[in-house]
Amino acid sequence: GENVEQHPSTLSVQEGDSAVIKCTYSDSASNYFPWYKQELGKRPQLIIDIRSNVGEKKDQRIAVTLNKTAKHFSLHITETQPEDSAVYFCAASTDFNKFYFGSGTKLNVKP
Amino acid sequence: GAVVSQHPSWVICKSGTSVKIECRSLDFQATTMFWYRQFPKQSLMLMATSNEGSKATYEQGVEKDKFLINHASLTLSTLTVTSAHPEDSSFYICSASVSQGKSYEQYFGPGTRLTVT
Numbered sequence: 653g654e655n656v657e658q659h660p661s662t663l664s665v666q667e668g669d670s671a672v673i674k675c676t677y678s679d680s681a682s683n684y685f686p687w688y689k690q691e692l693g694k695r696p697q698l699i700i701d702i703r704s705n706v707g708e709k710k711d712q713r714i715a716v717t718l719n720k721t722a723k724h725f726s727l728h729i730t731e732t733q734p735e736d737s738a739v740y741f742c743a744a745s746t747d748f749n750k751f752y753f754g755s756g757t758k759l760n761v762k763p
Numbered sequence: 764g765a766v767v768s769q770h771p772s773w774v775i776c777k778s779g780t781s782v783k784i785e786c787r788s789l790d791f792q793a794t795t796m797f798w799y800r801q802f803p804k805q806s807l808m809l810m811a812t813s814n815e816g817s818k819a820t821y822e823q824g825v826e827k828d829k830f831l832i833n834h835a836s837l838t839l840s841t842l843t844v845t846s847a848h849p850e851d852s853s854f855y856i857c858s859a860s861v862s863q864g865k866s867y868e869q870y871f872g873p874g875t876r877l878t879v880t
Contacts, residue, residue, distance in 0.1 A: 653822065658806075686869075695856065695871040696807070741806060749795060749860055749867050755806045 654679040656744050658754025666762050671732050673757045675742035676724040684745040685725045687716060689738045690756075696741060700727070732761045765791050767859045769872035776847055776879055783843045784875045786857030792837035793859035797869065798830070801854040813840045847879040 655678040665671050677685075683704035688696035702709045702716045702725065709716050713732075718725040729736055739758050743751040766789040776782050786796055795814050799807040811832050812820045819832035829851075831843040844851055854876050858869040 653809075693874075695873045697871075698868065745867075750797070750809065750812055751858075751869060752809060753799075753807045756804075758804075 653750075654682060654744050654746055654752040656742060656752050656754040658742050658757060660757060661755065662758045662760070664760045664762065665732050667732060667734060669732055671729045671736070671759055671761075673727045673740055673742070673759075674724060675726070675744075675754045676722075677744040677752075678723070679744070679746050680720075680723065681746050682723075682744040685716070685718060686743050686745075686751070687727050688741045688743065688753075690741060691738045699740075729759075732759075734761050734763050737761045765859070765861055765868075765870040767857065767870045767872040769855075769857055769875050771875060772873060773876040774878070776877070778848055778879055779846055781843055781845045782847055782877060783841055784855055784857075784877075786840045786842070786859070786872050788838045788859040788861075788870070791859070791861050793840075794862055794867065795860040796834060796840040797858045797860065798832060798840075798842050799856045799858065801856060801874075803854075807856060810842075844877065847877070849879045852877055852879045 658675045686701035689699045690696045700714050702718050713730045715728040739756045741756050742754040768787045770785045798810045801807050810825045813832050813834040815834045815837050834840045856874040857872045860867045
């Protein structure tokens, strides 16, 4: 199946700074890439996603970029706030249905 | 929005017993349901894909006879951990997939924390 790698595993930033999380995938057939935010003991929540026919997507302070040639995609959070602190997971889907997740990034935003 | 529930939210069982976890889509019919396992501070590992009325498809390395999945209706899937052992202790999360035009979105349940003593 698909192999998704995610970096860094932990990320600590000062409030107001930007945070970038990167993922690579192995299956060139993957065409849907969601990002999830998970707070401790809670379910993952979709925060943004991108499809393979788009290179970039933005939603307020959150943006995702996709490079199909290099098979990597990134999550960008600007003007970080303490409530952004959580674990973030990227995922790749080969058929818009089955998701394979990255290993997660624990983001800590220091006030 | 789409709501997925899981029951129980947490369960403690003795080694050797079986535990059933339910996953329900409350306000929609799910095309497919998925079961994931998450160890502390680790990622979600896809265990199996469950389609209503058919046998579940298990990921490589997941024991079919140990993790029994039944998908009785478009709104209910169950995962039974048979002959549980301490190493089966984990956070089990289901998700339900619903079509959004040409793509699908997955909605996650709140998870079930299983502790095997």
